[in-house]
Amino acid sequence: MHVKLILGMFILLLGVASAQQVEVNDAGGSLTSGGQDPVPGQPFLRTVNGSIDFTVGGGPSLPFALMAGPLAPTSFTDPLLSGEWYDLQPLSAILLVDGFGGGGMLPSFISQLNGFGEASFVFPLSTAANGVEIAFQSIVQDPTISPLFLNFTAAADFLVTTAVAVTGDDVVMNYSIPSGPLTLLGQTYGTLSVSTNGWIQFGGGAVFADPTESTGEFVTGTPGGAPAGPIVAVLWEDLDVGNGPTQAMIVEELMPAMIRVTWQNADYFPSTPAGTLRCTLDFTGTEPHFLMDYTGYQAATPPFEGLVGLSLGGGGGTALDLVVGGVVQSTAPTGAQGLAVFQNFDGSGVPAVAPEAFDLAGLILDFQISAAGFVSLL
Numbered sequence: 001m002h003v004k005l006i007l008g009m010f011i012l013l014l015g016v017a018s019a020q021q022v023e024v025n026d027a028g029g030s031l032t033s034g035g036q037d038p039v040p041g042q043p044f045l046r047t048v049n050g051s052i053d054f055t056v057g058g059g060p061s062l063p064f065a066l067m068a069g070p071l072a073p074t075s076f077t078d079p080l081l082s083g084e085w086y087d088l089q090p091l092s093a094i095l096l097v098d099g100f101g102g103g104g105m106l107p108s109f110i111s112q113l114n115g116f117g118e119a120s121f122v123f124p125l126s127t128a129a130n131g132v133e134i135a136f137q138s139i140v141q142d143p144t145i146s147p148l149f150l151n152f153t154a155a156a157d158f159l160v161t162t163a164v165a166v167t168g169d170d171v172v173m174n175y176s177i178p179s180g181p182l183t184l185l186g187q188t189y190g191t192l193s194v195s196t197n198g199w200i201q202f203g204g205g206a207v208f209a210d211p212t213e214s215t216g217e218f219v220t221g222t223p224g225g226a227p228a229g230p231i232v233a234v235l236w237e238d239l240d241v242g243n244g245p246t247q248a249m250i251v252e253e254l255m256p257a258m259i260r261v262t263w264q265n266a267d268y269f270p271s272t273p274a275g276t277l278r279c280t281l282d283f284t285g286t287e288p289h290f291l292m293d294y295t296g297y298q299a300a301t302p303p304f305e306g307l308v309g310l311s312l313g314g315g316g317g318t319a320l321d322l323v324v325g326g327v328v329q330s331t332a333p334t335g336a337q338g339l340a341v342f343q344n345f346d347g348s349g350v351p352a353v354a355p356e357a358f359d360l361a362g363l364i365l366d367f368q369i370s371a372a373g374f375v376s377l378l
């Protein structure tokens, strides 16, 4: 708790208005979704076709209160609360259930945990909820916390999106772009093939998730049996997002012509953690950008394999040691060399690049297609 107090004061001093989510779950008071504890700054994503679902936990048959509202920019505590923190905005939150005073917006018979010390809630969503962000926090009676005997749970934040999420190993999703086709070098693409194995292909014609990275298929733009087209390899490798409940591949259109794909908590197949990889396709300007984000990559021992880069699928390109000594090597080749810029960490490609362990952790690479129609790395 000392660390959190210091962090809280630090944030106050900086005047940062982002939410804190200071309180954490424990046996005497918890709020979880799908068996998962909330992670500060990472809302639970829910699609408009799904529901907000969570479980309040604590001692058997004890009363609890449940609040809903926006997260507070600055969490609140009081000496009487014995180190418990309230993470919602006090003036905006509403009281859904009050097992202490018998009030609230929901029926009072659900104001007490059951004999197993649980109370579960499911709120179905609809398209009207798109974009809604709302947090829930509960207070559970806890005889071990004097003087008020109140245990605050962690606050769980939920974000409702049109995002599509899939889990599993070797899954390819053909994603129809909600706002309409993207235009790339005079061609329009209404559908993307997005693979759990770390690649995105324009055209939507892939028929399998292709776990085997291939320099040849990369430069011709034909992964997964797709007809030739541009391909983004964020980390084309045999990845796996089917081993645990926090893993997923999430595709979402953040705004018209800006699409983000996240491989969340991915493993190298079968189960070696690789971390989170992310790519944002930004077609809002005149020259499209492809931001590949490796700040969440966290393999303990990065392997000498995997393919990273952007290819127009024209059959040529430039193999490059993308990062040397932590520094991104910007390049803007033209002609056939400008049809792709990439690194296969096994060393394949032209010109030859020495095999090396994946060394992009912590970096964001900004690939661009210039007005002249060539791939560059900024």
Ligand SMILES: [Ca+2]
Pocket: 023, 024, 025, 026, 029, 084, 151, 152, 153, 154
């Ligand atoms: Ca607590």
Ligand SMILES: [Ca+2]
Pocket: 211, 212, 213, 237, 238, 305, 306
């Ligand atoms: Ca491989």
Ligand SMILES: [Ca+2]
Pocket: 169, 170, 196, 197, 211, 237, 238, 239, 240, 269
């Ligand atoms: Ca795989």
Ligand SMILES: [Ca+2]
Pocket: 321, 322, 323, 324, 325, 356, 359
């Ligand atoms: Ca390197």
